[in-house]
Each structure stands twice: as C-alpha cells, then as structure tokens.
Amino acid sequence: MPLKVAIIGRPNVGKSTLFNRLAGRKLAIVHDKPGVTRDRKEAPARLQDLDLLIIDTAGYEYSNEDNIERRMWEQTKKAIDSADVCLFLYDAREGIQPYDEHFADILRKSHKPVILLANKCEGKIQEDGRFEAYKLGLGEPIPFSAEHGLGLQDLHDALKQYYKDIPPEENSDEENDRPIQLAIVGRPNVGKSTLVNALLQDDRMLTGPEAGVTRDAISNDWEWQGHKIKLVDTAGLRRHSKVNDSLERMSAASSKHAAFMAQVVVLVLDADAVLDKQDLTIASQVLDEGRALIIAVNKWDIANRKEALDKLNYKLKTSLTQAEGIPTVTISALKNEGLDKLMRAVLKVYERWNMRIPTAPLNKWFADMIEAYPPPLGKNKRRIKLRYITQAKTRPPSFVIFSSNPEGLPDSYLRYLTNNLRDTFKMGGIPLRIVVRKTDNPYADND
Numbered sequence: 001m002p003l004k005v006a007i008i009g010r011p012n013v014g015k016s017t018l019f020n021r022l023a024g025r026k027l028a029i030v031h032d033k034p035g036v037t038r039d040r041k042e043a044p045a046r047l048q049d050l051d052l053l054i055i056d057t058a059g060y061e062y063s064n065e066d067n068i069e070r071r072m073w074e075q076t077k078k079a080i081d082s083a084d085v086c087l088f089l090y091d092a093r094e095g096i097q098p099y100d101e102h103f104a105d106i107l108r109k110s111h112k113p114v115i116l117l118a119n120k121c122e123g124k125i126q127e128d129g130r131f132e133a134y135k136l137g138l139g140e141p142i143p144f145s146a147e148h149g150l151g152l153q154d155l156h157d158a159l160k161q162y163y164k165d166i167p168p169e170e171n172s173d174e175e176n177d178r179p180i181q182l183a184i185v186g187r188p189n190v191g192k193s194t195l196v197n198a199l200l201q202d203d204r205m206l207t208g209p210e211a212g213v214t215r216d217a218i219s220n221d222w223e224w225q226g227h228k229i230k231l232v233d234t235a236g237l238r239r240h241s242k243v244n245d246s247l248e249r250m251s252a253a254s255s256k257h258a259a260f261m262a263q264v265v266v267l268v269l270d271a272d273a274v275l276d277k278q279d280l281t282i283a284s285q286v287l288d289e290g291r292a293l294i295i296a297v298n299k300w301d302i303a304n305r306k307e308a309l310d311k312l313n314y315k316l317k318t319s320l321t322q323a324e325g326i327p328t329v330t331i332s333a334l335k336n337e338g339l340d341k342l343m344r345a346v347l348k349v350y351e352r353w354n355m356r357i358p359t360a361p362l363n364k365w366f367a368d369m370i371e372a373y374p375p376p377l378g379k380n381k382r383r384i385k386l387r388y389i390t391q392a393k394t395r396p397p398s399f400v401i402f403s404s405n406p407e408g409l410p411d412s413y414l415r416y417l418t419n420n421l422r423d424t425f426k427m428g429g430i431p432l433r434i435v436v437r438k439t440d441n442p443y444a445d446n447d
Contacts, residue, residue, distance in 0.1 A: 001051075002044065002051040002052050002053040003050065003051070003052050003053070003084050003085065003159060003162060003163045004052075004053045004055070004082060004083050004084045004085075005052050005053065005054050005055065005083060005084065005085055005086070005087060005159070006054075006055040006057060006079040006080055006082070006083035006085075006086045006087070007019055007054060007055060007056055007057060007086075007087045007089065008057055008076065008079070008080065008086050008087065008088050008089070008103065008107065009088060009089035009090060009100075009103065009119075010090070010097065010099040010100060010103060011058075012091075013089045013090055013091045013119055013120075014089055014091070014119045014120060014146045014147065015056055015057065015089055016056055017146040017147055018087070018089065018117075018119070018146035019041070019043070019054055019056040021146050021147075021149060021152075022045040022047060022052065022054050023043045023044075023045045023054065024045065024046075041055070041056040041218050041219075042054070042055050042056075042218075042219065042220070042221075043056075043219070047152065047155065047156050047159065048156050050156060050159055050160060050163050052159070055079045055082075055083065057075065057076040057079045058072035058073070058075060058076050074203070080106075080107070080110050080112060081110070083112060084112075084113070084162055085112065085113040085114070085115060085159065085162045086107055086110075086112050086113070086114045086115070087114075087115050087117055087155075088103070088104065088107060088114050088115070088116050088117065088138060089117045089119045089144075089146075090116075090117075090118065090119065090133060090141075091119060091120055092118040092119060092120050092121040092130050092133075092141075092143070093120045095132050096132050096133055096135065096136065100133075100136065101135075101136065104136040104137065104138055107138065108137065108138070113162055114138050114139070115139075115142065115155070115158045115159065116133060116136065116138045116139055116140070116141040116142065117141065117142050117144040117151070117155070118130040118133060118141040118142065118143050118144055119144050119145065119146055120145060120146075120147070121143040121144055121145060121150070121151070122145050122148060122150065130143055142154045142155060142158065178228070179221065179228035179229050179230040180227065180228070180229050180230070180263055180264060180346070180347075180350055181230050181232070181261065181262045181263040181264070182229050182230065182231050182232065182262060182263070182264050182265075182266065182346060183232040183234060183258050183259045183261075183262035183264075183265045183266070184196055184231070184232065184233050184234060184265075184266050184268060185234050185258075185259050185265055185266070185267055185268070185282055185286070186267055186268035186269065186279070186282070187270070187276075187278050187279065187282075188235075189270075190268045190269060190270045190298055190299075191268060191270070191298040191299060191333045191334070192233055192234065192268050193233050194298075194333040194334055195266075195268060195296070195298065195331070195333035195339075196220065196231060196233040197333075198333045198334075198336050198339055199222070199224070199231060199339060199343070200220060200222055200231070218232065218233045219231065219232045219258075220232070220233070224343050225343075227347060232258045232262060234258050234259065256285070259282075259285075259286055259289075259291065260285075260286075260289045260291065262291055263291065263292065263350060263353065263395070264291065264292045264293075264294065264346050264349060264350050264353070265286045265291045265292070265293050265294070266294045266295075266296050266342070266346070267279065267282060267283055267286065267293060267294070267295050267296065268296050268298050269295060269296065269297050269298065269312075270298060270299055271297050271298060271299045271300050271302070271303030271304075271305075271308045271330075272299070272303060272304070272308070274297060274308050274311050274312045274315065275295075275311070275312060275315035275316070275319070280315065280319050280320065283295070283320055283326075284320065287320070287431045288431075290395070290396045290431055290433070291396075291431075292349045292350060292352065292353040292396070292429060292430045293326050293349075293429060293430075294326070294327045294328075294329065294342070294345050294346060294349055294429065295312070295316075295326055295327070295328045295329070296328075296329050296330075296331050296338075296342055297312065297328065297329070297330045297331065298331055298332065298333055299332060299333075299334070300330040300331060300332050300337065300338065301332040301334070301335050301337065303330075305330075312328060316328070324419065324422060324428060325422065325427075325428020325429050326428065326429045327345040327348070327349055327428070327429045329341050329342045329345050349429045349430060352397075352426070352427050352428070352429065352430050353394070353395055353396055353397075353430045354394050354395055355394060355397055355425070355427060356391055356394050356397070357391055357397070357425055359390065359391075362389055362390070362391060362399075363388055363389060365420075365421070365424055365425075366386075366388065366389045366401075366417075369416075369417060369420055370386055373413075373416060375409060375413055376410060376413065382405075384403060384404065384405045384408050384409055385403060385404040385405070386401055386402075386403050386409075386436075387401075387402045387403060387404070387439050388401075388402055389401045389402075390402075396430050396431045396432060396433060397427065397430070397432055397433070398432075398433035398434075398435075399421070399432070399433065399434045399435075400434075400435055400436075400437055401417075401434060401435070401436045401437070402436075402437055402438075402439040403436050403437070403438065403439060404438070404439060405438075406436035406437055406438050409436050414434055414436070417434060418432050418434055421434075
C-alpha cells in the first residue's frame with residue numbers, strides 16, 4: 001500500500017513542481033503566478049523503491065471570510081488530515097516568511113510527521129535560508145531543488161522510515177481492477193465541480209459562485225455500485241478567441257488532455273443555455289478523439305424544462321450528426337437529483353464503447369444493407385463491389401470494409417452504413433469508425 005504524502009507550503013514555493021517531479025509527469029500546472037493550485041490533486045508516484053500517493057495542495061492564505069482563499073485552505077486541511085506524512089516546502093532564497101511560521105505551527109498541532117524541505121536551494125547562497133528554518137521546530141531542513149531534482153536521495157531516506165509502518169495492500173486481479181476513466185467537462189460555472197462533489201458525497205472539489213474556480217484537471221479514485229471509477233474534474237473551457245491569459249491557456253490544455261485520455265466524457269450543460277457554440281465545439285472534439293459522450297443538463301430544478309429540451313433535441317439532431325443517439329440526462333448536482341440515472345448511462349455507453357460484434361451477424365447485416373441499397377457506380381462506370389466487413393478493434397468500435405474499388409465509394413454511402421450499423425446494434429452515443437480498403441484478392445478486377 002502506498003505512503004500518502006501531502007505537499008504543503010505557502011503560495012509559489014514549488015509544491016506543484018515537486019508534485020510533477022515525483023509523479024514523473026507534468027500533471028499539475030506550474031506558473032509564476034501565485035495561487036495557481038486551488039484544489040488538492042492526487043497521483044501515484046514512485047521514489048526508488050517507495051510507492052507513494054502524493055497530494056498537491058493550495059498555498060496557505062489566511063482568511064476569516066467565506067471566500068475562495070478560505071475554501072482553498074479547507075481543502076489543504078483535508079489533505080493534511082488524510083496524509084501519512086507531510087512535506088513542508090519553503091523558499092530558501094527568500095528565507096522564512098511569516099506565513100511559513102504560521103503554517104509550521106498548524107502542522108505541529110496536526111501531530112502528523114513532517115519532513116522540512118528547503119526548496120530552491122541550488123547553491124551556497126541559500127545556506128543562510130536553510131539554517132534559518134531550524135527556528136520552525138520541524139527538525140533539520142533538507143537542501144532541495146524540485147526544479148532540478150536535487151536532494152531526492154535525502155528525501156527518499158527521510159520517507160523510508162515512515163513507509164515501513166504502512167500495512168501491505170491485498171493482491172487484486174489487475175485486469176478486472178482497472179477503473180473506468182470518466183471526465184467531467186464543460187464551460188465555466190455550469191456546475192462541474194459541484195457534480196463531482198455530489199457523486200463523491202464529499203466536498204472534494206473547490207466550488208463557489210466565482211467563474212473559473214477549478215484551474216487544473218483533478219482525478220479522484222471512486223467506486224459506484226461495485227464499479228471502480230477514476231473521476232476527473234476539469235477547468236471550464238471558454239472559446240479559444242476569448243482566452244488571452246497564459247494560465248487559462250494552460251488550464252484549457254490540461255482539461256482537453258484529461259478529456260481526450262478519458263474513456264467516457266460527461267459534457268455538463270447549463271439548462272438555461274444548452275449546447276451553445278462552445279458546447280458543440282467541446283462535444284465535437286470529444287467525439288473526434290473517439291471518446292464515448294454523455295450530455296448532462298444541470299440545474300434542472302430551476303430550468304424552463306420544455307424550452308431547454310426542445311433546444312437540446314434540435315441541436316443534437318442538426319449539429320452533432322457524427323454520433324446519433326448521444327445519451328442525455330437531466331440532473332441537479334446541487335440537490336443530488338438524477339445522479340444514479342447519470343451513472344447508469346455512463347456504464348451503458350462504456351459497454352457500447354467496448355462492444356465487439358460477432359463476425360456472422362455483422363456480415364449478415366452487411367449483406368442486407370448492400371441488397372437494400374447497392375453501392376453506386378465507380379469512376380470506371382462499373383459497380384463498386386463490397387466484399388465483406390470485419391471489426392478491427394473496439395474503444396471505439398472500428399470496422400474495415402474490403403472492396404474492389406475503395407477510392408470510388410462516396411462518403412454518403414459510408415454514412416448510410418454507419419447510421420444503420422449504429423441503429424441495428426444499438427451503438428448510440430459513441431463514435432464509429434469505418435474505413436474501406438482494397439481487397440487482396442488477385443481476381444477482384446475480373447468480377
């Protein structure tokens with residue numbers, strides 16, 4: 001079982017840089033602007049022989065008011081409470097600041113083991129800043145550089161003493177244990193983080209009336225009715241032309257990466273503005289990447305329902321023709337309404353996305369389609385001969401048709417086959433891929 005390690009410190013001391021260093025990938029957004037990290041972000045990591053579960057946290061900024069800073073601090077406190085050990089970073093270049101001392105006091109009162117890291121300690125000039133940290137009462141500071149990877153051996157040695165106290169994890173069937181990758185996407189302020197919290201039944205994600213609260217893609221391991229889910233909340237996606245801030249561009253890139261790496265994507269819409277231009281752009285990109293798509297219409301408890309449904313159905317019919325039958329679920333994340341219905345739709349569309357059609361019924365269907373509507377004449381005025389079809393892969397279902405003259409087959413005929421394939425085998429809501437290849441039969445041209 002991995003050692004759970006929370007990375008703690010005031011804003012801009014290098015917590016997300018350390019998180020990425022330990023994870024071995026750029027999972028967290030790193031930016032010069034303070035306070036980029038707002039939610040707590042978890043990821044598995046390995047430091048030599050140590051298995052870790054690392055938690056990136058928001059920098060501490062004290063506030064008595066019910067504002068975003070106070071909600072960020074609540075998330076950090078939860079990370080401290082759940083951790084086996086805390087890594088407390090401070091900036092050795094700047095030396096100990098008042099917030100560092102305040103944070104150290106909080107960590108001492110938590111009674112959690114603490115490892116003190118003097119970050120940005122690349123040269124002798126930072127030695128004074130390192131020795132100054134003894135006054136925090138958290139033991140000897142380890143000279144460290146998250147950016148350059150200096151001090152990792154010392155960090156390993158410090159963590160190892162806590163790792164031996166972690167009980168071993170029971171063996172499991174790896175194939176059956178793989179979670180469904182489920183991403184929640186949409187425009188800013190449509191209720192994505194509220195939905196994630198409602199599903200988890202925990203205030204895991206930072207929420208609030210401010211638009212753009214979530215800045216990074218945050219994954220959560222979760223289980224619903226025996227099904228393991230990796231649930232990913234993402235930052236709101238605005239139209240590209242409206243994004244002129246480098247941090248927002250990085251947030252958008254993180255969100256798109258999470259969506260394109262997911263298996264099922266839930267596009268959350270505001271009931272008062274369903275499938276606006278940006279929603280359609282997001283949906284099209286998800287389908288083009290081969291992901292299964294579900295549309296969740298949120299804030300249904302306060303919606304003009306008839307108007308919203310009429311608009312949604314019209315937009316689906318006219319603007320998302322590449323995947324007919326996309327499941328749509330009406331929900332209220334704030335009031336926990338429609339959530340089981342949403343998750344049942346997720347499992348159903350995931351099953352379709354993994355669907356493999358046996359060869360015999362697939363070719364029987366193919367023959368019936370050709371008989372009902374034969375292929376048109378090719379460029380040489382001879383009828384195109386479609387020989388047989390096979391399913392090449394799943395996720396999404398992809399098919400290959402072998403033909404005597406694949407170049408002459410019009411797109412309209414492929415759409416005819418795709419739409420009928422989706423209807424016949426009940427594969428709504430997922431993209432289908434059909435390609436036509438020239439047959440290897442040396443006598444094909446003699447037909």
